[in-house]
Amino acid sequence: MIAAALLIGAPAHAQERVADVDIPAARLDHAIRLLSRQSGTSIGFRDSAIAKLGVKAVRGKLTAAQALERMLSGTRLEVRRVATNTYLIERAALPPAPRPVARPVPQPPATVPHDSVADEVIVTGSKRNVPLSVYPGGVQVIEGDTLSMAEGARGTDAIGARVASVVSTHLGPGRNKLFIRGIADSSFVGPTQATVGQYWGNSRITYSAPDPSLRLYDIRSIEVLEGPQGTLYGAGSLGGVVRVIPHAPDLGMTGGTIWGGTQAVQHGQPGVDGGAILNVPIVDDRLAFRALAFGSIDGGYIDDTKRGLKDVNEVRTIGGRAALRFVPADDWTIDLSGVGQRIDGLDSQYAERGGDGLSRASSIAQPYRNDYWLGDLVVRKQWGQLELTSSFGYANQYVFEQFEGVALADSTDLTVAPSASAAPAAYVQTDHISMITAETRLARRGPEGTGWVIGVSLLHNVARVNRQMDQFYLASAGSGGSTTGQTFPGVISIQPADTLTLTGVRNQVDEQTLYGETSIKPLDRLTLTFGGRLTHSRLSGDSEDVLKMFAFRVDPGASAARSETRLLPSAALAYRPSDQLTLFARYQEGFRPGGIAVRQDFVQRYKGDRVATTEAGARYSVRDFSLSLNASWSRWSDIQADLIDGFGFPTTANVGDGRVLSVGLAGRWQPVRGLSFDAAVYVNDSKVTAPAFATLPSDLARANLERLPNVADATGRLGFAYATSLSSSVDFEVNGFGRYVGKSTLGIGPILGQLQGDYLDTGLEFRVGTKRRAVTLSLTNLLDARGNRFALGSPFLVRDRNQITPLQPRSVRLGFDAAF
Template sequence: MSGGVNTALSIPVIAAALLIGAPALALEKAADVNVPAGGLGKAIQLLGRQSGASIGFRDSRLTRQRVKAVQGRLTPAQALGQMLEGTGLVARQVAAGTYLIESVPQPLARPAPVSRAPAPRAVTAPPEEEPAAEIVVTGTKRGVPLNVYPGGVQIVTGDALSLADGARGSDAISTKVASVVSTHLGPGRNKLFIRGIADSSFVGPTQATVGQYWGNSRITYSAPDPSLRLYDIGSIEVLEGPQGTLYGAGSLGGVVRVVPRAPDLGVSGGMIWAGAQAVQHGQPGSDGGVVVNLPLKDDRVALRALAFGSIEGGYIDDTGRNLKDINDVRTVGGRASLRFAPTADWTIDLSGVGQRISGADGQYAERGGNGLTRSSRIAQPYRNDYWLGDLVVRKQFGPVEMTSSFGYAGQHVFEQFEGAELANLVNLSLEPRPNAAPAAYLQTDRISMVTAETRLARRGPDGTGWVIGLSLLHNEARVNRLMDLGALSVVLTGVRNQVDEQTLYGETSIEPAERLILTFGGRLTHSRLSGDSEDVLRTLAFRIDPTADKARSETRLLPSAALAYRATDRLTLFARYQEGFRPGGIAVRQDFVQRFKGDRVATTEAGARYNARDFSLSLNASWSRWRDIQADLIDGFGFPTTANVGDGRVLSVGLSSRWQPVDGLSIDASLYLNDSHIASRNTARLIVAGVSSNLSADLAAINTERLPNVADATGRIGVSYVAPLSRSLDFQVNGFGRYVGKSTLGIGAILGQLQGDYLDTGLEFRVGTDRQAVTLSFTNLFDARGNRFALGSPFLVRERNQITPLQPRSVRLGFNLSF
């Protein structure tokens, strides 16, 4: 690679392995090596070029470690051995021609919130500015250096996630990445959105607009975000969308890829942790867990296992039932991963994940008073059970890597809402009857998904290379509904959707001129869609649209093109065009089933990325055209339904930066602006027989409304400081403030209520060593209420002003111990 762009401080701690230099055809052969003494970062860049090896490390503090000069005809292993002699570092071969530099094995390191820490105290930094470690975007499926990646991307390293962050699941991602937003119906039943591409507030049969991945495996399709707890994580990558070429359907807004830490073949150890939380105006909470890593056989087999649990204390009072703090949430789960590396170029990983989230009642309140009370007549519990099993096999064929993955994901979601009153249902009246008996609406979603993918990838120098792959997907989602009227239970029409996809995709990057990288790609997908009604006679369910149950097929070609130009070693300019799509399906409207068709997004984006050692800045703007938008709505009686609402457009601008004014102090800031409109509505498909006049009026009013849930402005500022207290004891403090601007609940007059416009804050202190630490964490420092989501029960949206407040001011005292 030419130039050696500085990128370490754009992401404070590198958790992903670095891949520096292009793999050569003869990776293990001796080469002429001539590397002068100096900093490790510059030395391994030069060695990578000369030997063709891929060399990386996880800890960016090693960048300035001084190493010895190396000269002669040497293999990469020999050169690294001489270079690192006397430094306390070792180079471990993790694949053919691929080495990981790390400290002499120690017990598992803490997952503490670390900003960019000072250089090791025993080392004096050289006077010249050393190049930073190269950050690699692994979500590209072939490893593209960040400095030539042509698109918006945010990377959160695992070391930047504290144990308190891990307990928050997906909320921690939206807190740290300004381009990611979420609904807030409750953990385990939310939807994530990226870059202004948002369809609705409800989780219906539509596919999510954000592709979520756990390592190599997809974890959702037409299901809510399971909010998997983020303990023991290597990195999180947010690739702004669409990402149709590499990830296909459901990546209209982008991709969130969480990479858990893999089993370590050479280290035995573990960690335990626990925390206790006090919530102002609410009940206390607690969390704890354990992680162990066990090498089982001769550096070839290792097991890594994790178990955890938490209780989030409630803070909503229900005056209607005279109950306090009703909305506590309990989470329990775990995962295990077995790694088998029979040779240097084979790796086999078998993993399993399981988690259960149980919410005792709805997370919402009603506007007025102290913002933490509501009046309801029944409890509204929910539950999300999630499990994932996957097998990933990797084989290195010289410079080409083959990856095959097989995954099965299942999700069982149960929800109960306070429904329409009995008199309203019997008389089909929207006028409230105060003396009517309360009703409960119960919905159960059962989703199962099988995925398989095989790909070949080659990473060339300076971001060149290619990837080609074949993927298969089978997803089946069942929705069953029931109205419980006390003495009478009414079974409502349910629906089953099934999607089978076969996909061939490919992407290549070339360098036609110095510093200019062109990327071209495409994805050809064939989808077969089928569905049926549940629990009622088919003749009744399909009486409005008799053809809705007919299987049908769609074939889509999604092209993509991009360029990245390195104007200087520090400045990269990029532009990109890419498309994404979602297949259609069938949905329930009142008590009948009708079809909705697929939608498609085309996005053009341009931006710039600047990286110096102590400062980084990225700016990008995107324009998206969205056709036949699928949206989940509510009908005139409050029942969720799905329809194509028309065509829209989204303009998004993002700015993010990081600055390190002095060693140990890091400041980051980001701002995202979104402007969206439904440019043309599809009234003919929306207003159908059997729909109330109220709903027709709502749908007719959506001509220029903005898309739901995504705020017009989102901004974040974060500060991190690290200082030594003694030779082995460190003090750390991390704080953030995140502003979420105004947005609407949904599309149409019923859901047009404003939400957002609040400030979220947090502060965490840590004192400890590499093996043990005590932490003190504060959230919502100003005890703000805000309104994260203007919905509790869809049946009560018309008559009650519902809000979802921030958790009140809270403090958590925790500890962790490595062994």
């Protein structure tokens, strides 16, 4: 028996202590190996037959004994302490056979001491696993197991529905922009870098590209870190960071999940979705493979009255992931993964105000497409509380968009039909973005949030924008038919006339960065954090599809390569007057480098911008109740914004300096076992305090620039979740939410200064079955509200038409999921 014993971990003389524990559901031998490393204890067992038994996931700030007790809950195993920091796991003794005795006197249920250590959320986005209780900043964490398959199919929209500080534009999945904490620049995805850093595990997924809206299947957790996050994440994290952590391959479990569903959309076409997950250990405790494949068709619900078509805005999505985890030796982990997804929107999802709010009159189809690929490699080495992480990622994104435009016959030599002045034109823009990132960091995790991290990172991003205007003329139905597939009912067809190539642009950014952060504890219950990031950026730009002397005639210096060096300091404190209450304050900065942008048919330069934010807040948490409050004031210099010029073309400029005030309140309450409520409200007030009229294009110089776009003055959410057992083998769960989005403006400038928002979104979901197999019923937009999520369809028509983007009408999805 002694020869079969397996003892794993640190020396037995180490002092027992509370540690940050994060153990996934796995085989017993694999789970205790991880626990030994994280807690610094020795854990073993004598009976080798129990090695492959499955144990529960455990996460929180716990001692080894507490973690083992929770891990083994529900099994026929027990843990026994045999020496200091040394534990033995063995089978529980069988209870003795019952004997005929008098009925026992009922005893009151055992109570849990109030001073017991509760599960604690770990903020992995801190890059050194800081407990939430001492994290000095605004953060929201969504546990992946709380996301249903129906929510996962919504991609980033599911995050916005859960977190009140996150908002998005709504051009369509795969071409939206995310904003956090009121830091919003514009409605369009132009050459400017995003204000929100998006990460998939350790790898950045976007730079100057739209949100790819990767589907949130098989996710471990999602962290929303309110910004700026310049110290740890660098350029483009002005508003904050959204970090999605997928499930890694499990070295000790073979299994998977399949799911599917069908959706009925009121006033629209039905939809369908499905997918599968597979996890296979290849070499026990050394090598495992995990894969995911999915697809969906979202039925359209917008009618085009001019073309006589119904439900034109169907969206098709297909994608998958694959990952390998290799543990060549103790304390080494190598992860290799790939992500791919394609979104095809057959037509735009906007409508025109009036009527039923689900129809418009357009002359041509306005499809779009987003192809996204990501490959990354992450290598980790751990020595006790020290961890070295090195990562390399490559991302590639292709975005195609077509908008209905205005014919440009007056500016060309085209010979078209007499009715050409009324003919449509198609504005086509394609974006090709490729990005290489690499980072190496060394972190030390100390007790109660102390420790440090130091790292270096490299980034190479190339973004190319090509534009053209396809012009058409109107012909009678007898002229040979339409070659474009676009026809008016009865009398007219649309014939191609010519294609006009417009000026494009290519931007390249190369960044080299050194950063570091440290947290110390000078006094009991007080933690101070200091950090800084030194970034050197080299920027270069060029024109596409036209002669340089023509493209740079207004700003010849825009094509020259140039360099920027930025130092971003940060400081924060966290004070815990009690175990339940944390007070924090923070100062941090963020920036975006400059670049070149198209202005009509020429190219001009825009400068980099910078945000400095001061925030303060508090978090209170007891076993069944938590509450967080934070307020921030941001100063934003040389704001970059994508605008609409007088001809309807997107352009980019620095609009001036501004400030943003934000206040957020969020809470969760569990009054009884199985029932919980959550609520949140977020209030923003933004203003351009010093407009840069002198540097704006002449048609924008008189614009009303007082308010920043797209961020509502107030957002709020109220949700609930309830779970109970209907029988010994059947569970019942239900959850629901209501989310209010207040008023905002579409953009900056005289054309984009339209109001949008002021709507209520709702959802309800039921699940009946077991943890492994269940049937689900999901309902969205229970009130069948229209609303106006985004007041834009085509930038060329926004001046003359009252465009809106309605909510998807009331929908019902019937689905299933089964684990094996």
